[in-house]
Amino acid sequence: MPTIYIDNKPYEVKAGKNLLEACLAQGVDIPYFCWHPSLGSVGACRQCAVKLFKDENDTQGRLVMSCLEGVRDGLRLSVNDKMAKAFREQIIEWLMTNHPHDCPVCDEGGSCHLQDMTVMTGHDYRHYDFKKRTYRNQYLGPLIHHEMNRCIQCYRCVRYYKDYAGGEDLNVFAANNKVYFGREKDGVLESPFSGNLAEVCPTGVFTDKTLKEHYTRKWDLTMAPSVCQHCSVGCNTIAGERYGELRVILNRYNGEVNGYFLCDRGRFGYEFVNDENRVKQPVIRNRTSEAVTEPELTTYLQTAMYNSKLIGIGSPRAAVETNFALQQLVGPGNFYKGISEDEAYLTNKVVRILETGTVHSASLKDIEQSDAVLILGEDIWNTAPMMALAVRQSVKKTAYSHAAEQSKLPIWHDAAIQEFVQEEKGFLANITVAGSPLDGIAAYTAYGAPDNLARLGFAIAHELNTSLPVVSNVDDDLINKAKSIAAVLLKAKKPVIVSGISCYSEGVIEAAFNIAASLNTAERKAAICYALPACNSMGLGMMNAPSFDHAVTRLQREQDMTVVIVENDLYRDISSSVLDTFFSKAANIIVLDSLHNRTTEKANVLIPAATFAEGDGTMVNYEGRAQRFFQVFMPANPFIRESWKWLKEMNLYKTQGSNGHNQPPEELLEKLESTSHQFEGISKVTPPHDFTIHGERIPREPHRYSGRTAMLANLNVSEPKPMQDNDSPLSFTMEGFKGIQPSIAIPFFWSPGWNSVQSVTKYQEEPGGHLRGGDPGVKLFHDRQGSEPSFFKGMPESFAERPEKWLVLPQYHVLGSGELSIYTKALEELTPSPSVSLSQQDANRLNVQNGDMLQVNADAKKYLLAVTINKNLCNGVVLVSAGLGEVEGMSWGSWVKVSRCE
Amino acid sequence: MISHVRTIWLTFLHLFTKKVTIEYPEEKVKLHPRWRGRIVLTKDPDGGERCVGCYLCAAACPVDCIALQATEDENGRRYPEFFRINFSRCIFCGFCEEACPTYAIQLIPDFEMGEYNRQNLVFEKEDLLINSEGKYPGYNFYKVAGINAGVKGKGEGEQEEAPVDIHSLLP
Incomplete structure (x- = not known):
C-alpha cells in the first residue's frame, strides 16, 4: 500500500485510486462536484484542486485536480495550502455567479451538495456585480422536475443518464457559457432509471416531482432503513415520513446490492401507502354494522380461531415473519404458498439449485x-x-x-x-x-x-x-x-x-x-442468479409448503374450512373461475391486507395490515439475501398493524394462551431458524430490539427535526408522549445516538458539513466500497465450492407451433406491472396500455395490424387487447401485458386461442 | 443599624423620582418598531403571501413551535398549506424572523396575547396572516428568485439576463 503525505502527515492508501478518493477515504474533506464513485473522474468542475509537491524540499508546489491525479508512493500534497484554498473558493464563487437566489423554494435545499461545498470552501460574499444567466425549463415527465437556472455545469447528469444508465434522450446542448442539459424537446424521460438524476445532480436542476406534491425538507423527515417492495432485487431504500404520510423514497447505499441507484418503480412507487384505497377498518361482513371495534373483532376471532379448521394462504409480497406467523397459526400441513402451481414449482427449482451452493x-x-x-x-x-x-x-x-x-x-x-x-x-x-x-x-x-x-x-x-x-x-x-x-x-x-x-x-x-x-x-x-416475480418470492419459496392449487383441491375434499389469506391479491395470479369456486367452498374467509382488492372483497373478515412503512419485517431477495426493513412511522390508525402481529394474536386465541404478547420480531425469526434449517442465520439480519450504543437508541429523525411542539398542537396543545418502538433499536425521536450509525440500521445518511446524499462516503470503507461494518443483509445460501454439481440431463423438445393456438407468456412492464407501484399517480400516467404482442407472420395470418384489437381466450375468459407486432417474436407465441388493466390471473405458459375481433 | 436607616432613607428618596410604572391597561406601553412580540405573516407588495414554505423558520426555532406544510399553486408559486405557531411554547427569540429569506415572518410590537385556555394560543395561518408588508415594504422574493412562479417570467427579474437561446453557437 502506497503512503502519501497529506499536509506532511503520512497516510496509507489503496493503490490504483485517485487522490480525491484516497483523501475522502482517509476522512480528509476536499470539495468536489463532477466526480462520483460510480461515474469516475472527468475534471469538469475544477473544484477539487490541491497542491502537489515534487518532494519534501519543494515549497512552491503546483495546483492539480485531485480527481485526475493517481496515488503514488511518497506523493506529497497539501489540501490546506493557502493557494489551493483560495483557488477552490474562487471556483465556487464563479459557479455561483449564475446560481439563482432560489434555495428557499428549491427542493434540494437542506440536502444540497452545492450548499455543503459552498460552506466548506468558505465562500460567503458575491463580488460579481452583473446579471445572472437564465434558461427556460423543460417538461421532463411526471417524475422529474427541471429547473435549469440552478445548473453548475458539472456534467454529472448526462454522464449518469447516458454513460451509466444508457439513456438516449438526455443530452448537453449549446456551447460555451450557454451549455444546456435537457432533452432535444419537451417530453417524458425514457429511461426507467431517470429518478436517480435527483440524487446525482449536486444541486436542484433535477428534483423529485412526486416529493414536490407534499414537499418536506430532509431534516423534517422521520426516516428508517427500508427495503424496496417492487421486485425481487430488494434494493435498500430510505423511506421518509412527515405528518403521518410517506413522503419520499431515497437510495440507501448497499455495496453488495443497489449501490448508489434505484429504478423509478422503486423510487416513486411508494404512494400506495398514502392511498385512499387503504384498508383502515376491521370489517366483519354480513352483519348489520360491518365495521367493528377491537373488542368485537377479538371476540369474533376468539371463537373463529378456537373452533374451526384453518388453512393459511401465504404471499410472495408479505414478509418472512408474516408467512411464518401464518404457518404457525394454521399448522405446517395447512399452510399454502398463495402462488400458482407453475410458479411454485419453478421457484422451488430455483431454491433447490441455489441451496446446493455448487454455484x-x-x-x-x-x-x-x-x-x-x-x-x-x-x-x-x-x-x-x-x-x-x-x-x-x-x-x-x-x-x-x-x-x-x-x-x-x-x-x-x-x-x-x-x-x-x-x-x-x-x-x-x-x-x-x-x-x-x-x-x-x-x-x-x-x-x-x-x-x-x-x-x-x-x-x-x-x-x-x-x-x-x-x-x-x-x-x-x-x-x-x-x-x-x-x-x-x-x-x-x-x-x-x-x-x-x-x-x-x-x-x-x-x-x-x-x-x-x-x-x-x-x-x-462462475455465478448464477434467477429473477423472481415478487419482493419476497424467495422467502416464500424457501418455505416447505405446497402451492395454492393444493389448497383448492383440499377445499374440494374437506368442508367447513376457514381460510386465512395474508397480503395476497390472489386474482392477480390465479384465474378468477378457480378462485370464485374456491371462495364459495370456504366456510369462512379471513383476509389481512393493506389495500382493498378483489380478494379482500371476498373476505368475511377483513383486517387492516401495515405496509412496509408502518411495520417491521424481513424480505429475502433473489440471491437469498435476507434484508430487514424497519418501521418508518407509527400510523395514527391503531388498527394498522403488521400482519404477523395480528396473526400472533390470533394464534393466542387459538391456543388460548396469554404469553408472548410483545414478542419482538427477532424472536419470531429465531423460532423460524429452529424449525426450518434453510433459514439459518436469518435472525442476524437485525440488531436485537433492545440494542443500544452507549445506552442510546438510534434516532429516526435528524437532530434538526422541526415542529415537535406544533405539529399536533391543532389537536391538543399538550404534546403527546413520544411513540415507543418495542420492535427495533430505532427510536421515533431526534434524541439518541449521534454519529455514524451501524450499517445494519442506517435511517439516514448525514455527517457534519455533509447534508446531501454525498455524505454516504463517510459511511463507507472507501468511496464506492462496502459500508463500514459490512453491507447489511444475511445471505442464506452458502457456497460449497468443490462440491460435485448434479447436472440436469433431460431437455425439452424443440418448440412446435400448434394450429389455432398460441403459447401465452407474460410481457412485464417496468412501470406498470407492479401491483403496488401503480398506485403512484405519476407511474400510472406512464403505464402503457395493455396489449398483446405477436410475430409479423402470425399477425398476417390473423389479418391484423398494429393497434387492431384481438380477442384472447384464456381460462374461460375473454380479453380484448390491442395488437403490437414484435419482429423478434417467433411464430406461435403471444405476449400479453402482465398485471395491466384487466389482465389478471392468466395461466402463463398455457395455450390460448387468439382471434381477430370484428 | 446603619444599614436599616440607609435603606429607609433611600426608599424615602424614591418618593421624588419619576414613575416608571404606568396605568396599564388604561394607558398603553410605548413599544419600539423592532420590539419582538406577536408573530405575523406578511404579504408581498402585489398582495400575495410572502411565505414560500421553505421551513427555515421551523428549523431555526429553538422550541420547535412552528409547523407548516408547503404547497404550490398552478403557477408553481410556493405557499404554506397550513402554518401553525404554538405560542404557548414560543419564547419570542426572533430566530424565525432572522432565518426567513423572504421577510414573511415578522415579530411585531404586541404582547397582549393572554388567554384563559392554552389551546387558544395555537395560531393557524388565518390568525397569523396580515394584509401588510410589515417592516420591509417593497420586497418581493419571487422578483429576485430564479424560478418562474407566475410573478415574473424567466429573465424578467431584477439582475437577470434574457433566457439563453440554446440554438445559438455565438459566444
Whole structure:
C-alpha cells in the first residue's frame, strides 16, 4: 500500500485510486462536484484542486485536480495550502455567479451538495456585480422536475443518464457559457432509471416531482432503513415520513446490492401507502354494522380461531415473519404458498439449485464485476430493472478494464478511458423470448420460444462440458450459436449467468444452471442468479409448503374450512373461475391486507395490515439475501398493524394462551431458524430490539427535526408522549445516538458539513466500497465450492407451433406491472396500455395490424387487447401485458386461442 | 443599624423620582418598531403571501413551535398549506424572523396575547396572516428568485439576463 503525505502527515492508501478518493477515504474533506464513485473522474468542475509537491524540499508546489491525479508512493500534497484554498473558493464563487437566489423554494435545499461545498470552501460574499444567466425549463415527465437556472455545469447528469444508465434522450446542448442539459424537446424521460438524476445532480436542476406534491425538507423527515417492495432485487431504500404520510423514497447505499441507484418503480412507487384505497377498518361482513371495534373483532376471532379448521394462504409480497406467523397459526400441513402451481414449482427449482451452493449466487455487485454475462430467457429490464443496470455496468467495466490494461490509463479516468474504448464492449449474450432494451449493448442476441431458448442453453452447456447430453434433432445454426457463445464464456474469469422464471420454462432454469456449473472451476468463479416475480418470492419459496392449487383441491375434499389469506391479491395470479369456486367452498374467509382488492372483497373478515412503512419485517431477495426493513412511522390508525402481529394474536386465541404478547420480531425469526434449517442465520439480519450504543437508541429523525411542539398542537396543545418502538433499536425521536450509525440500521445518511446524499462516503470503507461494518443483509445460501454439481440431463423438445393456438407468456412492464407501484399517480400516467404482442407472420395470418384489437381466450375468459407486432417474436407465441388493466390471473405458459375481433 | 436607616432613607428618596410604572391597561406601553412580540405573516407588495414554505423558520426555532406544510399553486408559486405557531411554547427569540429569506415572518410590537385556555394560543395561518408588508415594504422574493412562479417570467427579474437561446453557437 502506497503512503502519501497529506499536509506532511503520512497516510496509507489503496493503490490504483485517485487522490480525491484516497483523501475522502482517509476522512480528509476536499470539495468536489463532477466526480462520483460510480461515474469516475472527468475534471469538469475544477473544484477539487490541491497542491502537489515534487518532494519534501519543494515549497512552491503546483495546483492539480485531485480527481485526475493517481496515488503514488511518497506523493506529497497539501489540501490546506493557502493557494489551493483560495483557488477552490474562487471556483465556487464563479459557479455561483449564475446560481439563482432560489434555495428557499428549491427542493434540494437542506440536502444540497452545492450548499455543503459552498460552506466548506468558505465562500460567503458575491463580488460579481452583473446579471445572472437564465434558461427556460423543460417538461421532463411526471417524475422529474427541471429547473435549469440552478445548473453548475458539472456534467454529472448526462454522464449518469447516458454513460451509466444508457439513456438516449438526455443530452448537453449549446456551447460555451450557454451549455444546456435537457432533452432535444419537451417530453417524458425514457429511461426507467431517470429518478436517480435527483440524487446525482449536486444541486436542484433535477428534483423529485412526486416529493414536490407534499414537499418536506430532509431534516423534517422521520426516516428508517427500508427495503424496496417492487421486485425481487430488494434494493435498500430510505423511506421518509412527515405528518403521518410517506413522503419520499431515497437510495440507501448497499455495496453488495443497489449501490448508489434505484429504478423509478422503486423510487416513486411508494404512494400506495398514502392511498385512499387503504384498508383502515376491521370489517366483519354480513352483519348489520360491518365495521367493528377491537373488542368485537377479538371476540369474533376468539371463537373463529378456537373452533374451526384453518388453512393459511401465504404471499410472495408479505414478509418472512408474516408467512411464518401464518404457518404457525394454521399448522405446517395447512399452510399454502398463495402462488400458482407453475410458479411454485419453478421457484422451488430455483431454491433447490441455489441451496446446493455448487454455484455462487450472484449479487448485483457480482454481476457488475463480471466479465461476461449470459442472460437466458429473462427480460430483466422489466422484471428486475436494477439487475439490468448492473449487467450494463458489467459490459461497460469489462471494456474499461480491458482498455486500462492496454493503455496503462487508470480505470477511474473516465473521459480518457471512454475515448480509448470507443465502441468496444464487454460480452453480453442476451437470449430472450422477444428481446429487451439490453439488446443494444449485447454482443450476441437470440430470440425464440422458451423451449428453444432452453435447448440453446443446453447446447452451450454441452459445448462447455462434453459429458452433458447432446441436444437432439438439432440444426447447425443452433450448434454454431452455442459454440460461439461457449468460446467467449470459457475465456471469462468471472462469468455470470442470469435467468429467471418469467418465461415459465423449467428447461431454461436447468440449462442456466448447467452452463454456470460447467463454467465453475477452480480458476473460473462462475455465478448464477434467477429473477423472481415478487419482493419476497424467495422467502416464500424457501418455505416447505405446497402451492395454492393444493389448497383448492383440499377445499374440494374437506368442508367447513376457514381460510386465512395474508397480503395476497390472489386474482392477480390465479384465474378468477378457480378462485370464485374456491371462495364459495370456504366456510369462512379471513383476509389481512393493506389495500382493498378483489380478494379482500371476498373476505368475511377483513383486517387492516401495515405496509412496509408502518411495520417491521424481513424480505429475502433473489440471491437469498435476507434484508430487514424497519418501521418508518407509527400510523395514527391503531388498527394498522403488521400482519404477523395480528396473526400472533390470533394464534393466542387459538391456543388460548396469554404469553408472548410483545414478542419482538427477532424472536419470531429465531423460532423460524429452529424449525426450518434453510433459514439459518436469518435472525442476524437485525440488531436485537433492545440494542443500544452507549445506552442510546438510534434516532429516526435528524437532530434538526422541526415542529415537535406544533405539529399536533391543532389537536391538543399538550404534546403527546413520544411513540415507543418495542420492535427495533430505532427510536421515533431526534434524541439518541449521534454519529455514524451501524450499517445494519442506517435511517439516514448525514455527517457534519455533509447534508446531501454525498455524505454516504463517510459511511463507507472507501468511496464506492462496502459500508463500514459490512453491507447489511444475511445471505442464506452458502457456497460449497468443490462440491460435485448434479447436472440436469433431460431437455425439452424443440418448440412446435400448434394450429389455432398460441403459447401465452407474460410481457412485464417496468412501470406498470407492479401491483403496488401503480398506485403512484405519476407511474400510472406512464403505464402503457395493455396489449398483446405477436410475430409479423402470425399477425398476417390473423389479418391484423398494429393497434387492431384481438380477442384472447384464456381460462374461460375473454380479453380484448390491442395488437403490437414484435419482429423478434417467433411464430406461435403471444405476449400479453402482465398485471395491466384487466389482465389478471392468466395461466402463463398455457395455450390460448387468439382471434381477430370484428 | 446603619444599614436599616440607609435603606429607609433611600426608599424615602424614591418618593421624588419619576414613575416608571404606568396605568396599564388604561394607558398603553410605548413599544419600539423592532420590539419582538406577536408573530405575523406578511404579504408581498402585489398582495400575495410572502411565505414560500421553505421551513427555515421551523428549523431555526429553538422550541420547535412552528409547523407548516408547503404547497404550490398552478403557477408553481410556493405557499404554506397550513402554518401553525404554538405560542404557548414560543419564547419570542426572533430566530424565525432572522432565518426567513423572504421577510414573511415578522415579530411585531404586541404582547397582549393572554388567554384563559392554552389551546387558544395555537395560531393557524388565518390568525397569523396580515394584509401588510410589515417592516420591509417593497420586497418581493419571487422578483429576485430564479424560478418562474407566475410573478415574473424567466429573465424578467431584477439582475437577470434574457433566457439563453440554446440554438445559438455565438459566444
